[in-house]
Amino acid sequence: MAHTPEEPTRYVCTGCQSVFAGTAHSENGSHSFEAPAECAACGASSFVEFAHWTHESASQS
Numbered sequence: 001m002a003h004t005p006e007e008p009t010r011y012v013c014t015g016c017q018s019v020f021a022g023t024a025h026s027e028n029g030s031h032s033f034e035a036p037a038e039c040a041a042c043g044a045s046s047f048v049e050f051a052h053w054t055h056e057s058a059s060q061s
């Protein structure tokens, strides 16, 4: 079986909608990703996974 390269989870800042690549953490041979602690652009600390952003933003209008 070919190994599929992992794509980092991306996160959208709910304050300014900037997109950030998640920070990778190695755990027992696998990886997990975490959102940044704080948005570098606006300072907000609330992030939504990129894959969930469309649903999230649509539900707010």
Ligand SMILES: [Zn+2]
Binding pocket: 013, 014, 015, 016, 017, 018, 039, 040, 041, 042, 043, 044
């Ligand atoms: Zn922001």
